Amino acid sequence: xxxxxxxxxxxxxxxxxxxxxxxxxxxxxxxxxxxxxxxxxxxxxxxxxxxxxxxxxxxxxxxxxxxxxxxxxxxxxxxxxxxxxxxxxxxxxxxxxxxxxxxxxxxxxxxxxxxxxxxxxxxxxxxxxxxxxxxxxxxxxxxxxxxxxxxxxxxxxxxxxxxxxxxxxxxxxxxxxxxxxxxxxxxxxxxxxxxxxxxxxxxxxxxxxxxxxxxxxxxxxxxxxxxxxxxxxxxxxxxxxxxxxxxxxxxxxxxxxxxxxxxxxxxxxxxxxxxxxxxxxxxxxxxxxxxxxxxxxxxxxxxxxxxxxxxxxxxxxxxxxxxxx
Numbered sequence: 001x002x003x004x005x006x007x008x009x010x011x012x013x014x015x016x017x018x019x020x021x022x023x024x025x026x027x028x029x030x031x032x033x034x035x036x037x038x039x040x041x042x043x044x045x046x047x048x049x050x051x052x053x054x055x056x057x058x059x060x061x062x063x064x065x066x067x068x069x070x071x072x073x074x075x076x077x078x079x080x081x082x083x084x085x086x087x088x089x090x091x092x093x094x095x096x097x098x099x100x101x102x103x104x105x106x107x108x109x110x111x112x113x114x115x116x117x118x119x120x121x122x123x124x125x126x127x128x129x130x131x132x133x134x135x136x137x138x139x140x141x142x143x144x145x146x147x148x149x150x151x152x153x154x155x156x157x158x159x160x161x162x163x164x165x166x167x168x169x170x171x172x173x174x175x176x177x178x179x180x181x182x183x184x185x186x187x188x189x190x191x192x193x194x195x196x197x198x199x200x201x202x203x204x205x206x207x208x209x210x211x212x213x214x215x216x217x218x219x220x221x222x223x224x225x226x227x228x229x230x231x232x233x234x235x236x237x238x239x240x241x242x243x244x245x246x247x248x249x250x251x252x253x254x255x256x257x258x259x260x261x262x263x264x265x266x267x268x269x270x271x272x273x274x275x276x277x278x279x280x281x282x283x284x285x286x287x288x289x290x291x292x293x294x295x296x297x298x299x300x301x302x303x304x305x306x307x308x309x310x311x312x313x314x315x316x317x318x319x320x321x322x323x324x325x
Contacts, residue, residue, distance in 0.1 A: 222249020
């Protein structure tokens with residue numbers, strides 16, 4: 001198999017000139033560039049990617065840690081990252097973890113061994129104490145608020161966004177409010193649950209454990225919740241759901257079961273996914289695509305400029321009123 005020295009010999013130029021041509025360096029005459037490229041094509045030569053990465057000191061790959069690839073919320077974030085990556089000639093490696101701590105550590109090890117230029121963490125299972133040491137090996141960006149001095153973050157205020165949803169239900173006259181979430185012990189879930197309890201107590205309502213549903217991530221999980229609601233003697237008046245896909249599962253199945261929305265059960269979702277507009281779901285828009293786009297911008301700025309400082313950027317959220325409340 002031909003190598004860069006063979007190409008240089010056949011073209012009558014130096015190895016440095018061939019290297020410049022292969023890397024699109026501007027300081028090469030068009031005549032020499034043409035000769036080198038013709039020989040490259042003739043020999044069907046391709047560069048060894050590992051050798052290129054070693055010589056440049058970077059891979060042009062950013063890893064993205066996320067629990068699920070096929071979840072609309074993370075899909076929106078990744079979409080924002082992809083836009084920035086395409087602009088700056090970067091590839092995105094999706095590292096699905098299913099909230100498995102060992103899988104997250106594998107991705108962090110890839111950063112340590114220079115297989116990645118950096119990592120963007122959409123959601124995590126490990127504590128920050130486990131993650132923080134790896135920031136010394138490469139840039140890490142978090143898509144949640146944190147107090148780690150060497151890890152930048154871009155996020156929405158989950159507590160305030162959730163409080164906006166609760167306040168909207170309360171202002172509309174609802175008191176018997178249920179709550180549907182994903183991970184019961186996840187950092188964001190815990191913040192939302194604290195707000196949920198506080199808002200209920202503010203209107204002298206107690207938390208009804210029967211109205212709290214956990215491990216809800218998909219449309220099918222929403223269907224499961226609807227069937228549980230149907231079997232209850234004491235139905236909540238409203239349900240606040242941490243995810244539009246789950247909310248839509250609840251809404252569509254509840255109506256099949258004879259529970260009218262919003263007459264019997266008001267529903268408010270979270271994330272403002274495109275399908276929520278079609279089905280007129282009231283929701284909280286957390287601007288997830290903007291979070292993803294900003295996360296990549298932070299990453300790229302930090303690897304391009306070593307003097308750049310750590311950042312914390314809060315992305316605004318908003319209530320989108322439709323017909324389910």
